[in-house]
Amino acid sequence: MNNDKIKISTRNLNVYYGAKQALFNINLDLMEKKVTALIGPSGCGKSTFIRCLNRMNDVIDICKVDGSIKVDGSEINEKNVDVNKIRERIGMVFQKPNPFPKSIYDNIAYGPRIHGLAESQNVLDEIVENSLKKSALWEEVKDRLNQPGTSLSGGQQQRLCIARAISINPEVILMDEPCSALDPIATAKIEELIDELKKSYTIVIVTHSMSQAARVSQNTGFFHLGKLMEFNLTEKIFKNPDNKMTQDYITGRFG
């Protein structure tokens, strides 16, 4: 595709919910410090896929993940891997903003405190400030860090969750439809933010919006019924896809 460095690669990834198979033989390489968009109709397995990358599917009792997932060349889909360390390196932002019922400050400080990243209050303050600045929320909340995170608007809450994810300085940020609960203005802000964040982080974003995928990503993967139909440069996918189905989906003929 090009000579960027591969950050995460999956080989023969199969996921089952009980007897039902949700993903079939996914082989996908995610490039470092690029935005990769995953598109496809509802229920096609995009979310299931990114939840494999930080082992969030472990939470679901009946979910079984088979195959290889390598981050920087080392396998993470193994029993003896420390899941919490993986999640420290690979953060996640969810579809619905889910700030903790704590103050804005404590929402951000949560991760650094758990992982012991700040030896002193000053360092912690700095981390909080930086994370909020990076997520373009600082100016809006700097005077009310003690108010509950749930008091913010939907778009602000989502940026708070992004700030929370980057507070522990992860390598990868997974975003599961981060804008689907937001209005267009808040969405535009988040997209701007993603553009900014890709300088420091590898980003994977699941989205239902073709235009969003086209705007923010460099690579795009198209999923359909649990299979990766096509994966290529975003430009190529949207202008001249190889697969007929991809063509049909992005032009809105099905899905």
Add this chain to the structure above:
Amino acid sequence: MNLVILTLIIIFSFSCYLFGKSKILNTSRVSGKKFHSLPEYYGYYLAAWCGLPALIILFFWSFSELFLVKIFILADFKTDPLLDENKLNLIFSEIRAIAEKKFTGTIPESLIPYSEKFLSINRILELSKLVVILSVIIFSLTFAYSQILKNIRARESVEKVIRVVMFSCAAIAVFTTLGIVLSLLFESIKFFTSVSIFDFITGINWAPGRAFVRDASVQTADVENVFGAVPLFWGTFFIAMIAMSVAVPIGLFSGIYMAEYSSRKFRKIIKPLIEILAGIPTVVYGFFAALTVGPFFRIIGENLGLDVSSESALAAGVVMGIMIIPYVSSLTDDVINAVPKSLREGSLAIGATKSETIKKVVLPAALPGIVGSILLAISRAIGETMIVVMAAGLAANLTINPLEASTTITTQIVTILIGDQSFNNPKTQAAFALGITLFFFTLIINIIALNIVKKFREKYE
């Protein structure tokens, strides 16, 4: 008689329903007339008019019947100034017993004519009741029948009737509560006229038996120092605290375990099993405490060189704690499950472990609900009687030693009221004063608990 009338009313109402329904069906079929509501609503309408007025009259009549009879019968005795209220009541009971052939002992000759009068008045009243009710039914039915022929909006009327019926049921519940509280209040006021409320609340000597001994003519001076309820308040509080120190940790942790750690299958089995604890009759807990736990603690205490009485606050408290474990665990489980999954995932996705997530995100979010459940458990512990009666003894000790016998408000109410008692001496009235104090405590705790739980619900639902 009442039963006969009641059956009649029910049969009439039911046939009215059938009649009204078929009448409307036929009319609309024959004449093609379109009615406002479906036929069965006219049936309900007719049935309601047939049944409800009659039922209301039957209800009030039956209540006032005896009262009326009493007025008639006792009119002759009222003139005698020697007979006070109590004696008049006694005479009336005797007359009634003779009339109903339930009198035991020698029947006093003088009362026989009155018992015959009782029977005849009763017969007249019963007959007139039947007549009145039947005529009311006929009257209201004619009215209702003319109404349905006018094509009234029966569906709306039925809605109103349903509303009124629901309301009356709610009102009965409320008035019953009110009645209980008022009767407690009046008896307590009687008590506080002979014992000062200040002495009751601050006194540390509880020995109502002494007041009973001097019952014949109680002097205020005699009862002043035997109704200090502080030992009871303390005992109640103390035993409840012992119970909570057993129930809160075990209940809380088992609740957390069920909600967060156990598999769904295991939870399905274990939750009902724990809830069985709440279904065991308290009397069973009582003898478990008195016969097993109490002696067990005593043996352990003896081995450790401690002096443990076989009836101890500890045994009662521990067993009571076991009893209320399910209150804490089930509610904890419920409120933890009500915490949105997204919060857990948010925390896990940052790399927090499960227990970190529970400690720092789930529990703080569920805290109001958990506090609410603990408060509900406390009010349960405070109101618990049987276990304490059987296991903690009756001695009103003011002690902080859990190994000694202790007593609670509820236990004292039981001991005061057991057996035949006269209801107008301070000893028995003290039970009402204790009762209203207890009611007051649990009411406040319940209000706080329900408010906390409600706040929690508002947040996430």
